[in-house]
Every structure is written in C-alpha cells, then in structure tokens.
Amino acid sequence: MACSGLLFLGWTLVAWLTGALGVPADGDEIDYLQRGLTLVSNDSLADAYRPPLYPLVIWSLGQLLPQPLVLDAARLLNILLVSIVPGLWLWYAGRSPYPGAGLLMALFSALWPPFYLYAFNAMAEAPSFLFWHGAILLTLLAAADAERSSRRPPLLPVTLAGVCLGLLGLLKANNILVAAPLALMFWLLSPQPRNRRLRALALMAAAAMLVVSPWLLYVKHHTGQWRVTTTGGINLMLGSGRYDFGMGGDPNTLQARYLAAHPSAALEQEVQQRIPVFDSTTLPRDFIDDQAREMALDIWRRYPQVQRHYGLLKVLHSFGFSLRGPVDYVTAGFFLVATLVALAGLWSRALRPLAVMHLGCTLCGALMAFFFLPNIRFKTFYFDTTGLLLIAHALGYVLLQHRRRRRDHPLTQKGGLSAPAAG
Structure with a gap:
C-alpha cells in the first residue's frame, strides 16, 4: 500500500495548497458535522434525514479528537479513503485476465482530479x-x-x-x-x-x-414508515425548481432561469403557503418530507410539459453541458468519450458487460438529475468510475490483442523479416 500512502501525501498537499483544509464547513458539511457531533446527545439520527454511516464516522472522530479538529480530520480521512482505491486496482491487476486494464484503472483512479477534489469535503x-x-x-x-x-x-x-x-x-x-x-x-x-x-x-x-x-x-x-431517509420528498420538491429550501440565491443558476421563463403566480402563492412547513425546525422531518413530496407530485401533475423540459435541462447540466467553465468542459468531454466507448463496446463480447454497466450508471445519473437535483457531484463517483473502468478495459483489451498478434506472427518479431529460402 506504499502507492496509496504516497497518493495520500500528494493529494493532501494539493488540498493544503488550494486552501481546502482549514476553512469553515460549507453546505452539506455543516449538517454532517452537526449531526455527527450531536449523534448521542440529540439522537440526531432519529429523524432519518441522513443515512447513518457518515454521521457515525464524524461521531467516531469526535470521540478521538477535540471538536475544532474534527472537520479537517474528516477531510483528511476522505482523501485517505480515495487514495486506497488505486492500491486495490493494483492488487486486482495481478489476478485479472486483463492485467493491463487493472494497471490503467489504478493510474486513472490515482490521477483523475474530480475523485479527489470532491474528497476534499467532509461529505x-x-x-x-x-x-x-x-x-x-x-x-x-x-x-x-x-x-x-x-x-x-x-x-x-x-x-x-x-x-x-x-x-x-x-x-x-x-x-x-x-x-x-x-x-x-x-x-x-x-x-x-x-x-x-x-x-x-x-x-x-x-x-x-x-x-x-x-x-x-x-x-x-x-x-412509522419503511424508508431509507426523510429527504426523498424534499429533494423531489427541490427538483421541481419551485422552492430551493434556502439553498439558492444565484440569479444565474439553472433554477433561477427556469423560474424566470415559467412564472406562475398561483403556484408561487401555493408554495409560499407551505414554506412555514418546509422550513420548520419543530415539525417531524418525515411529515415535512411527505408534504414536500405531495407538493412536488402535484406540480408534476399540473405542469408535466414544463417539468419535463426542466428535467431535460437538469440532465444536460449534470453532464456538463451548461458549459459554464473548465469543470463543465471536462465533464462534458468525458461524458462524450465514455459514451462513445460504451456504444462501441456493445459490439465487443469482451467489453459488453462493462459497457452495459456504464450505460446503466449513466441512466441512473440521468434519472436523478431529471427528477431530483442536477449537481455534478452526485454522479461523479459512479459515472466516472464506470467510464474510466470501461476505457481501461478497452485499452487493456487492445494491448492484449496486439501482443497475441505479435506472438502468432513470428515474422514481426525482433530481428525483422526472415530471408526467403533459396530456390
């Protein structure tokens, strides 16, 4: 695991140089930190707003370290977890029928920036x-x-x-x-x-x-209900674009442009009437989630064409086609390359299973963006993983076929062509 140790040190240095360490919690980090540190005292898992595993990680760090150090410790732990992955692929390379694919996947997972940039957050x-x-x-x-x-x-x-x-x-x-x-x-x-x-x-x-x-x-x-979290309805309401639960404010966001293009005074009034419920800190989370889901489904029933159009815009946004800057350019370019390799891979018996998995993960990302939120972060770890895995196996397969051709055609071996026999 020396490889993973070196990667951890290298990407930790990148995190420090870019200012990702030592800064206050932001966005979802705030909620994860609060829930983890109050997990026992407030029974913060009881409302099921977050699945339990990452708050438990934060809680464990809180038992070992002073509270001011927990946030950066969680960020460093995340970098360490991501740094372990290339070592796993190196181990796999020695047991794979396509060792070149395992080596390439180790390289890709070690150097692909989105994996580590998102790991710089305590999420x-x-x-x-x-x-x-x-x-x-x-x-x-x-x-x-x-x-x-x-x-x-x-x-x-x-x-x-x-x-x-x-x-x-x-x-x-x-x-x-x-x-x-x-x-x-x-x-x-x-x-x-x-x-x-x-x-x-x-x-x-x-x-x-x-x-x-x-x-x-x-x-x-x-x-009293079977559910994994109490955020499904809230995220569906967020995905409808009609209320951002205090997470918006940028007039250039996709949601702001959508609201400007499709105003509805009647719907705005209905949403305003429910805001005291949506923003309540005393009502049960499962009740708020149910109310948000009910409102979101009603919006879909009443404005299906508008919601479908907005959903498609969110899908394009999640795969980088808003083209706002370098992150979007890289995301969109990678999407196109991985999709083309997957479509070509469907014609190869060796690559078809991986191509099908990648296209399936692409569909998962598209469905999440269409109905819920289009944040690029939500699909990076599984879409990019399967895309890079497919590309690694495609390159490994090509290299393997090349070696086999050289082995089966001795005239191409080192030393050049043999001289023809004398007649």
Missing part, C-alpha cells in the same frame, strides 16, 4: 467511492471465479460485494440505484448456468439487505 461521496470500487472489483473477481469453476458458485466475493452495496446505501440513499447495473454486469460476465447466477445475485442482495436492515428497522421505529 459521504469519498467513502461511497471506496465501497463502489470495492463492489465492482469484487464482482469482477466473482465472475472470474465463476469462469474458473462453473460448478462452484463464487460465494465469498459475491457476499462481500453485497456488503459493499449495503454500506453504499447507508452512506447515501441514491447509491442504491447502482446495484442494478452492477448485477447486470455480473449476469453478463458469469459463464455459469442461469440458476447459479440467480443464486449468486440473491446472495449479493441478501448480504446488502442484511447490512441495511437494522437502519430500516430503526427508521420504521421512529417514523
């Missing part, structure tokens, strides 16, 4: 990144095990992949979406009979459910 994306890569790597190993022994199901890697998926769900509720593309990749990769593949996926799902179920029972006990 749940960085541990999500670690567990998502872990789930993919374990699923690839499970498929490789299945190929080596068609009669023995790959129990251990499949179970551990399910544990990683469960931990992803305990970090962010929308992480649950990536389980479907991952399962589809395993289904396409594994050469085992259908019933054995079904058993393996059932085991993966059972392991994930076993990890998540204590939290679901806890939320059921406190709110």
Whole structure:
C-alpha cells in the first residue's frame, strides 16, 4: 500500500495548497458535522434525514479528537479513503485476465482530479467511492471465479460485494440505484448456468439487505414508515425548481432561469403557503418530507410539459453541458468519450458487460438529475468510475490483442523479416 500512502501525501498537499483544509464547513458539511457531533446527545439520527454511516464516522472522530479538529480530520480521512482505491486496482491487476486494464484503472483512479477534489469535503461521496470500487472489483473477481469453476458458485466475493452495496446505501440513499447495473454486469460476465447466477445475485442482495436492515428497522421505529431517509420528498420538491429550501440565491443558476421563463403566480402563492412547513425546525422531518413530496407530485401533475423540459435541462447540466467553465468542459468531454466507448463496446463480447454497466450508471445519473437535483457531484463517483473502468478495459483489451498478434506472427518479431529460402 506504499502507492496509496504516497497518493495520500500528494493529494493532501494539493488540498493544503488550494486552501481546502482549514476553512469553515460549507453546505452539506455543516449538517454532517452537526449531526455527527450531536449523534448521542440529540439522537440526531432519529429523524432519518441522513443515512447513518457518515454521521457515525464524524461521531467516531469526535470521540478521538477535540471538536475544532474534527472537520479537517474528516477531510483528511476522505482523501485517505480515495487514495486506497488505486492500491486495490493494483492488487486486482495481478489476478485479472486483463492485467493491463487493472494497471490503467489504478493510474486513472490515482490521477483523475474530480475523485479527489470532491474528497476534499467532509461529505459521504469519498467513502461511497471506496465501497463502489470495492463492489465492482469484487464482482469482477466473482465472475472470474465463476469462469474458473462453473460448478462452484463464487460465494465469498459475491457476499462481500453485497456488503459493499449495503454500506453504499447507508452512506447515501441514491447509491442504491447502482446495484442494478452492477448485477447486470455480473449476469453478463458469469459463464455459469442461469440458476447459479440467480443464486449468486440473491446472495449479493441478501448480504446488502442484511447490512441495511437494522437502519430500516430503526427508521420504521421512529417514523412509522419503511424508508431509507426523510429527504426523498424534499429533494423531489427541490427538483421541481419551485422552492430551493434556502439553498439558492444565484440569479444565474439553472433554477433561477427556469423560474424566470415559467412564472406562475398561483403556484408561487401555493408554495409560499407551505414554506412555514418546509422550513420548520419543530415539525417531524418525515411529515415535512411527505408534504414536500405531495407538493412536488402535484406540480408534476399540473405542469408535466414544463417539468419535463426542466428535467431535460437538469440532465444536460449534470453532464456538463451548461458549459459554464473548465469543470463543465471536462465533464462534458468525458461524458462524450465514455459514451462513445460504451456504444462501441456493445459490439465487443469482451467489453459488453462493462459497457452495459456504464450505460446503466449513466441512466441512473440521468434519472436523478431529471427528477431530483442536477449537481455534478452526485454522479461523479459512479459515472466516472464506470467510464474510466470501461476505457481501461478497452485499452487493456487492445494491448492484449496486439501482443497475441505479435506472438502468432513470428515474422514481426525482433530481428525483422526472415530471408526467403533459396530456390
């Protein structure tokens, strides 16, 4: 893990030089910090506003360190978690039929700036990144095990992949979406009979459910409903564009432009009437969430064409096509390259499972942006991961084919063409 240690030191230096360390908490960091530090005294998990895993991380740091140090400690821990990933891919390279792909993925995950820039914040994306890569790597190993022994199901890697998926769900509720593309990749990769593949996926799902179920029972006990968080309705209302819950203010934002283009005095009045509920600090969170969902669904029923148009704008925005500056240019360019590689990969038997998984993750990101929020941060860790993984395997596959051609055609070996035999 020397590679991971060097990466941690290097990216920590970048975080320090760019001023990411030592600055006050901002945005979601504030809520994560507050909930983590008051987890026991205020039972801050009881309203289910956040899944529990990252507040528990903050709480653990708070038990070890003075409170003023917790924020930067959480940021450094996030950088460390992301720095572990390239080491995992180096380990995988020694066990993969395409070792070049593993080496390239280690390189990509070590140097791709968005992974680390988002890890500079004390939020749940960085541990999500670690567990998502872990789930993919374990699923690839499970498929490789299945190929080596068609009669023995790959129990251990499949179970551990399910544990990683469960931990992803305990970090962010929308992480649950990536389980479907991952399962589809395993289904396409594994050469085992259908019933054995079904058993393996059932085991993966059972392991994930076993990890998540204590939290679901806890939320059921406190709110009376089966849900992962009490933010789904609030985020759907945010996604409608009609109320920003105090998170807007920039007249150049996508939401502000949408409101200016589609004014509605009647709807504005209805929203204003519900603001005391939406902004309440005393009403139960599950009640606020239900009220927000009810209002958002009503807006969709009454203005479906306007909402569809706004949803498409949000999808384009989330993939960088607002073209506001360098971040958008890189995001949009990467989206185009990864999508073209995925479409081409559908025609290759070796790359098709990864291409399908990447396109599935693209759909997950598009659905989140269409109905909820278009923040680029929300899709970076799984969309960029599968895109880079696909590109790494495509390049690794090309290199492997090139080596095979050289081996099978000795005339191209070092030393040049052989002289023709004398007649």
